[in-house]
Amino acid sequence: MIDNKNVPAFAELSEFASLSAGGSVVFATDDFFAPCESMLSDSEPVFIADKYTEFGKWMDGWETRRKRIPGHDWCILKLGTKCVIRGLLVDTAFFTGNYAPKYSIQAACLSPEEEALLPRRDTKMGSACSECDLERVKQLRSDKWEEIVPITALRPGYEESRMNYQKVLSDESWTYIRVNIYPDGGIARLRVYGEAKPEAPPRDQLVDLASMLSGTTCLGYSNAHFGHPRNIIKSNKGETMADGWETARRLDRPDVLEASEDGTLKVSGEEWAVFKLGFCGTIKEIFVDTLHFKGNFPDSIKVEGSFLDEEWSETKPIHWFNILKPSKLSANKEHWFPCNSDVISHIRVTIAPDGGISRIRTYGLVEPNIF
Numbered sequence: 001m002i003d004n005k006n007v008p009a010f011a012e013l014s015e016f017a018s019l020s021a022g023g024s025v026v027f028a029t030d031d032f033f034a035p036c037e038s039m040l041s042d043s044e045p046v047f048i049a050d051k052y053t054e055f056g057k058w059m060d061g062w063e064t065r066r067k068r069i070p071g072h073d074w075c076i077l078k079l080g081t082k083c084v085i086r087g088l089l090v091d092t093a094f095f096t097g098n099y100a101p102k103y104s105i106q107a108a109c110l111s112p113e114e115e116a117l118l119p120r121r122d123t124k125m126g127s128a129c130s131e132c133d134l135e136r137v138k139q140l141r142s143d144k145w146e147e148i149v150p151i152t153a154l155r156p157g158y159e160e161s162r163m164n165y166q167k168v169l170s171d172e173s174w175t176y177i178r179v180n181i182y183p184d185g186g187i188a189r190l191r192v193y194g195e196a197k198p199e200a201p202p203r204d205q206l207v208d209l210a211s212m213l214s215g216t217t218c219l220g221y222s223n224a225h226f227g228h229p230r231n232i233i234k235s236n237k238g239e240t241m242a243d244g245w246e247t248a249r250r251l252d253r254p255d256v257l258e259a260s261e262d263g264t265l266k267v268s269g270e271e272w273a274v275f276k277l278g279f280c281g282t283i284k285e286i287f288v289d290t291l292h293f294k295g296n297f298p299d300s301i302k303v304e305g306s307f308l309d310e311e312w313s314e315t316k317p318i319h320w321f322n323i324l325k326p327s328k329l330s331a332n333k334e335h336w337f338p339c340n341s342d343v344i345s346h347i348r349v350t351i352a353p354d355g356g357i358s359r360i361r362t363y364g365l366v367e368p369n370i371f
């Protein structure tokens, strides 16, 4: 369940470090107790009291050994795509006597030549990087890395202290981050929030204008009880129900559902989510996937568009026009809807009366004169 209490606004943006967002580990100085990849896992961290490995206590995250040599531990992560970073979450869940006490973050935007210097990670190694990998990483000039979070204390992984949020002020775009922990320890999950900064596609190429990889972000929604609507603009296929947008059951539904005259369901109530497109353009075809939503798919979906030359706000009156009129959905299925919109900058997706969808794609043409 999503708990938005004390969550900063940046944590509503798209996320670029998790495995489902295309994040990956390039290098880690040490993975003795728990591999760095687990820090990027999509699932919520868990603690299994009696689970031990040949190395020690099994922990759900990245955990290095207690350092008995000079230096500190660090890792290099590739982000899902080039993006501006607005903030981070360092979740230390369940790391109590073994959490990393301090951390800092550096970021870089590497050229293809610099990327070629990076080692290929051998996930089977499990405990320590090879000298050869370390030498390769060291070839990257240190001035490539800009500090975006200075050395900062972390709080331990108890329920009330585990969520360490950090706002980032830089407006630059990055493709890699280096996570330094001082001197060693464990982090359960790392999340990197921001906006994608892709190159503009050619004018005649159909692109998914609402994809998070196009720079689209979710600005607001009516309900996200089980899953955040930002999930539906991820570029991969939905992995589970948790990886889609799912609302709570509406409590104002009639006690007994009735049929309309044409035999279909009489629906009252709806839930909505608004997205700012990365590129303005015209929409030609909409794809909606209800994958994994079998007993909880919405009865119908509607997609509206608008061209806004000012910031969207829930309280401002906005003229939304239909791009896709209310259309019936089915369980666990891909749906394709042709359409033909004017140039738009925002979409509003409305599901009725409630339920969940896994993905939406809005294929269209970029309007090159408006960014």
Ligand SMILES: NC(=O)NC(NC(N)=O)C(=O)[O-]
Pocket: 033, 055, 056, 057, 058, 059, 063, 065, 066, 097, 098
């Ligand atoms: N009980 C522990 O967690 N001990 C150690 N960590 C693991 N994972 O075994 C440690 O102290 O760093």
